[in-house]
Amino acid sequence: MLHACDLEEGRCYAYCPRTPTDLEQLRQALYDPKDLTPELGPFKGLYVTRAADESTRSSAQHGGTVTALVKLALEEGLLDTAVLTEESERFLPQGVSVSDPLGVVRASKSKFVTSPNVAAFNEAAKGGFEKIGVVATPCQALALAKMRLKPEPAKDNHIDKLSLVVGLFCGWALSWRDLARLLKGKADEDSIVGMDIPPSKYECMEVYTTNGTITIPLEEVLPSVKEGCQYCFDMTAEFSDLSVGSARVPEGWDAAKGWNQVIVRSRAGQELLDLARSKGVLEFRDLPEGNLEKLKTASMNKKKFCVAALVKKSGSSENLLYLDPQDPVLSRFIN
Amino acid sequence: MSVLLDGKEGMEYMAMGNEAIARGALEAGVKVASGYPGTPSSEIIERLADVAKEADIYVEWSVNEKVAAEVAAAASFAELRSLASMKQVGVNVASDFLLHLAISGTRGGMVLVTCEDPAAHSSTNEGDSRGYAKMMEFPLLEPGDFQEAKDMTKWAFELSEEIRNLVMLRSVTRMSHASGNVTFGRLPKVEAQAHYHFSGSMLDPDKGPVMSYGFKHAQQQQKLKKAAEIFEDSPFNTYQGPEKPELLIITCSVGNLYCKEAINLLGLEDRVGLLKLGTTWPLPPRLLKKHLSMTGEILIVEEILPFMEENVKVLAAEMAQEIGIKKFYGKHSGQIPSIGELSPDIVIQALVDLLDVGYETVPKEYAEKAGAAAFARAPNRQLTFCPGCPHRASFWSIHNALELDGRQGFVCGDIGCYGMAVLPTGFSTTKTGHAMGSGAGVASGFAKLRQFGMDQPVMAVCGDSTFFHAIVPALVNAVHHKSSFTLVVLDNSGTAMTGFQSHPGLTVNAMKDESPALDIAEICRSMGAKVEVRDPFDLKETQEALNDLMEYQEGAKVLVLKQPCALSPEKKAEKKYNMRVDQEICLGEDCGCNKLCTRIFRCPGLIWDMEKKAARIDEVICAGCGVCADICPSGAIVREEA
Numbered sequence: 014m015l016h017a018c019d020l021e022e023g024r025c026y027a028y029c030p031r032t033p034t035d036l037e038q039l040r041q042a043l044y045d046p047k048d049l050t051p052e053l054g055p056f057k058g059l060y061v062t063r064a065a066d067e068s069t070r071s072s073a074q075h076g077g078t079v080t081a082l083v084k085l086a087l088e089e090g091l092l093d094t095a096v097l098t099e100e101s102e103r104f105l106p107q108g109v110s111v112s113d114p115l116g117v118v119r120a121s122k123s124k125f126v127t128s129p130n131v132a133a134f135n136e137a138a139k140g141g142f143e144k145i146g147v148v149a150t151p152c153q154a155l156a157l158a159k160m161r162l163k164p165e166p167a168k169d170n171h172i173d174k175l176s177l178v179v180g181l182f183c184g185w186a187l188s189w190r191d192l193a194r195l196l197k198g199k200a201d202e203d204s205i206v207g208m209d210i211p212p213s214k215y216e217c218m219e220v221y222t223t224n225g226t227i228t229i230p231l232e233e234v235l236p237s238v239k240e241g242c243q244y245c246f247d248m249t250a251e252f253s254d255l256s257v258g259s260a261r262v263p264e265g266w267d268a269a270k271g272w273n274q275v276i277v278r279s280r281a282g283q284e285l286l287d288l289a290r291s292k293g294v295l296e297f298r299d300l301p302e303g304n305l306e307k308l309k310t311a312s313m314n315k316k317k318f319c320v321a322a323l324v325k326k327s328g329s330s331e332n333l334l335y336l337d338p339q340d341p342v343l344s345r346f347i348n
Numbered sequence: 349m350s351v352l353l354d355g356k357e358g359m360e361y362m363a364m365g366n367e368a369i370a371r372g373a374l375e376a377g378v379k380v381a382s383g384y385p386g387t388p389s390s391e392i393i394e395r396l397a398d399v400a401k402e403a404d405i406y407v408e409w410s411v412n413e414k415v416a417a418e419v420a421a422a423a424s425f426a427e428l429r430s431l432a433s434m435k436q437v438g439v440n441v442a443s444d445f446l447l448h449l450a451i452s453g454t455r456g457g458m459v460l461v462t463c464e465d466p467a468a469h470s471s472t473n474e475g476d477s478r479g480y481a482k483m484m485e486f487p488l489l490e491p492g493d494f495q496e497a498k499d500m501t502k503w504a505f506e507l508s509e510e511i512r513n514l515v516m517l518r519s520v521t522r523m524s525h526a527s528g529n530v531t532f533g534r535l536p537k538v539e540a541q542a543h544y545h546f547s548g549s550m551l552d553p554d555k556g557p558v559m560s561y562g563f564k565h566a567q568q569q570q571k572l573k574k575a576a577e578i579f580e581d582s583p584f585n586t587y588q589g590p591e592k593p594e595l596l597i598i599t600c601s602v603g604n605l606y607c608k609e610a611i612n613l614l615g616l617e618d619r620v621g622l623l624k625l626g627t628t629w630p631l632p633p634r635l636l637k638k639h640l641s642m643t644g645e646i647l648i649v650e651e652i653l654p655f656m657e658e659n660v661k662v663l664a665a666e667m668a669q670e671i672g673i674k675k676f677y678g679k680h681s682g683q684i685p686s687i688g689e690l691s692p693d694i695v696i697q698a699l700v701d702l703l704d705v706g707y708e709t710v711p712k713e714y715a716e717k718a719g720a721a722a723f724a725r726a727p728n729r730q731l732t733f734c735p736g737c738p739h740r741a742s743f744w745s746i747h748n749a750l751e752l753d754g755r756q757g758f759v760c761g762d763i764g765c766y767g768m769a770v771l772p773t774g775f776s777t778t779k780t781g782h783a784m785g786s787g788a789g790v791a792s793g794f795a796k797l798r799q800f801g802m803d804q805p806v807m808a809v810c811g812d813s814t815f816f817h818a819i820v821p822a823l824v825n826a827v828h829h830k831s832s833f834t835l836v837v838l839d840n841s842g843t844a845m846t847g848f849q850s851h852p853g854l855t856v857n858a859m860k861d862e863s864p865a866l867d868i869a870e871i872c873r874s875m876g877a878k879v880e881v882r883d884p885f886d887l888k889e890t891q892e893a894l895n896d897l898m899e900y901q902e903g904a905k906v907l908v909l910k911q912p913c914a915l916s917p918e919k920k921a922e923k924k925y926n927m928r929v930d931q932e933i934c935l936g937e938d939c940g941c942n943k944l945c946t947r948i949f950r951c952p953g954l955i956w957d958m959e960k961k962a963a964r965i966d967e968v969i970c971a972g973c974g975v976c977a978d979i980c981p982s983g984a985i986v987r988e989e990a
Binding site: 139169190 | 747748751752775896899900932933935938939940941942944947948981982983
């Protein structure tokens, strides 16, 4: 906390993704109850896509789907600004509000450190934008969902200006300071052009530099994961309109890198994806067999680890700290 | 034209103690005066600077007290009369030179004026510097009223010339800053001719090189003995009372006024004798013997340490065979406190206890009423920075930068208004606080503790005047030893706390002459420090610079935060912005940060509207700096160009 707080439930407390949260209430209130699944949250469909525009793809982490969707939403006037994440000095990301569709590409590629995008949303809302989209990690999407459900005080409510949440699949994020420390001596920071975590069997982080790829074993990386991430139940950003992550394709990882998987969760998400299809902004390929199951398994594993970590922290299987042990999804992991 | 120069001989003038001292110096024909500002001493140099051109004297605000003493000493060596002025803590700074000066001796009369602060109203301590006179073996004078402040100053120059050594004149807050009637003496016409003679032998006080050497110690002690002899007949040592008092009070300085009032109020003129000493070191033994012989019981009244009390007791022990065993009362026996200021009531209480007289100093009922009345109309406010003070903005950013950094970083504080940053007004940001310049020195040390596992970021703060006074050596040390900390120079364009006296960073000197200004940022860069300059009113830029320096830069780093003091002459009463709170936007009682503006930021210009239950600007005291507009999470505080 920046300053001593004397409120039991103040502004930060109300919306923090790690303060007590009734997930089921959020799911029921914000999504069509028919779409709710235990494994992936609200679910209307899973797709494998990539940006049709090759230059968008070439500057993107994988298939460029997020860049293409946000750009399209701005071009079509569905949004008047989008809160994205740009990297500034030494991997330190920051939330930026981008209104020019051509500016979206600058914010492409994954960041492995979280940025204050909810604050950037609030700034954009105060700045006069009326239709705001946010590209959010699962924790940021949860905070925004909490704001939608508990918009108080009414005088300071900007959440109605939230028009679209594009969620990002996320396993964990790194401490910015630890990441810098991790990379020090391994790669000249000016030469780094990107990073990625390949599928779990590789057990490593890849750092792409102008001099080639550096591989760092995952066991060296994991101590730098932020503590809060081990208490996260959400791999696929369940509280978004659509969620995007890396794809798995039968041809292997090198081919998969050129594609994304998209979960559509809400009507707004479906409409945007349909628009992208009809406008030819996205290319689609058939969903490989087994992809949905694999995704469900991975998602459930994260929930399982989360519950175990919370039980360990609280010392009681009846106490999940910020989550409800009676939650219909999470309760199945409590012994 | 100043009355200090214009006032003719015989004129009676109600002078502040410091003005009386300045007039005394003028009546002595002082030619050079130097000092470093510090409450309660500053007006001496200020008043002399006012008349410097007309009186043909040279006056300067020196970079620090040691240099002030050295500048004044040079004039003395060249046979001019000179004065160095400082507050009690400044004597510590000057002490290195003073110890040498006391051995080397002086030529033209040289007076060191120390104005001290019992109760530490305007200081971080109430150090009693009289001990230096004893330790360094030079005479000490303490005026007991305002007339004496003038007369004794004048005489101090004569005494200095007679013994060829420095004389220390000590005032206190209630002497320097109170006022009383003073009858002026004659102002001499002095045709000064400065020349430094050095061709004689080392022991020749008039023509030899002026140097501090151990073999001159005997000569130095002879000077002190001569002073004691002169003091035996000094008119500044006075006695009033019966020949055989029941109780003898020995006092000095403002204790004289309190004792007189106490004796008068209790009607004890026939029972109590009052020996007021103006020459408190060395004590004149025959004078003491005469008065100690009058009675068996003695009460010693002085402020802070039992300096005079212990010296009198040594003399009394030496004379015990002749004057008998005495019963002493004072600080050791508990009648007189050894902290804080004295008052007539304290002396009255001591006399009531010792002489069994009935007197209620302050009736309880009156004290309660007066206490309640004092609080009734005062705003309920803690000690705080002024509205529009750049320090509030600076410490907001420093505090936030350290909290965002998240490694339990801290700030080593220093001396100035920003000393208040240890309090909520500075968001309780500073965690150490000692002498001028010590913030940087201590930070330089903290930052070398990494090898012992300390990874907390370290910052230090200092003012612009303090930078020149004492920071430079600490920063040099830090750069040379690769000590990695961030020094924040809170540059408010003046020695603000003591009244905007000039310093080497400004373009005018004490005499209002144009002077070359030294650039703090460039000095630091030339040392090899990484330097950034920001406006502290730009909270975002300042905070980013702090985090950047803390995170990325190794070695000594300096952030100069430039913004003139809200009370500075160029800013005073001029608002840059008209501020207002949009009470429609202000969340009032629903503020999710529970009134960050009035609960944490706490500028006195921001108040809580009890009726509308929302924040409001107090337009009378708001300085229009505009900073609060950037701290409201809801953007309810509006800044409009004035």
